Amino acid sequence: MGEDRLVLVTRPEADAGRVVEALAARGVSALAWPLTEIRMTGAAAEPPAGTDALLFTSANGVAAFAAGSARRDLPALCVGPRTAAAAREAGFARVESADGDAAALARLAAAHGARRMFHPHGRDRAGDLKADLAPLGIAVEEAILYAAEEVADIPAPVRAALDEGRTAVITAWSPRNAAILTRRFAENPGWKPENLCVVAISSRASGPLSPCGFAALRIARRPDGAAMIDAILEAHRREPG
Incomplete structure (x- = not known):
């Protein structure tokens, strides 16, 4: 397993940061890729x-x-x-x-x-x-x-990791999250989904990902953050690269 193969955490920034920290504490390198940001409606x-x-x-x-x-x-x-x-x-x-x-x-x-x-x-x-x-x-x-409003920009380290094939695992936290992720891959044909595993929080969240051609798709045992961490760690240990 390549030590530099990254996990991309696609939650809003604050939530993603907590997951990145939790993974780092377990020796797994991750980057936050906020696909959405939380905005109050008033x-x-x-x-x-x-x-x-x-x-x-x-x-x-x-x-x-x-x-x-x-x-x-x-x-x-x-x-x-x-x-x-x-x-x-x-x-x-x-x-x-x-x-x-x-x-x-x-x-x-x-x-x-x-x-x-x-x-x-x-x-x-x-x-x-x-x-x-x-x-x-x-x-x-x-x-x-x-x-949860879509964030158009892709952080430069995230884009570089995808362009250079240094990503092992990507997460999906909701059906909308997964739909945005699917569209981003369609818009960037140079990324290689066949070398990536996706970890989804539920079977419902995994639905939009089926056309992407990812190497593997794992569903967390429970639809919560702790189970997602466990599923991400398991996927990273068995990452397809």
């Missing part, structure tokens, strides 16, 4: 009167809500450990984690007992909690507080 973050609980499907949702509302008294039901940690850091005292995906969060919400919930989220999201919970008599109000 929508109202205050939960409606009578709200019993909050639903958070990402740490970005927690941050967007915390920036626009002082409410910390409501229970925070979170999709996974990273989102739950963000909620605690934001000052929520009652935090529960579904330790899974949107479907797992819907199950947690159904068992919680609250009947009116508020779901602040991004423009692009996985699942439809409002539709999932409505048949159970649970009302979910929604607010789009942020959007």
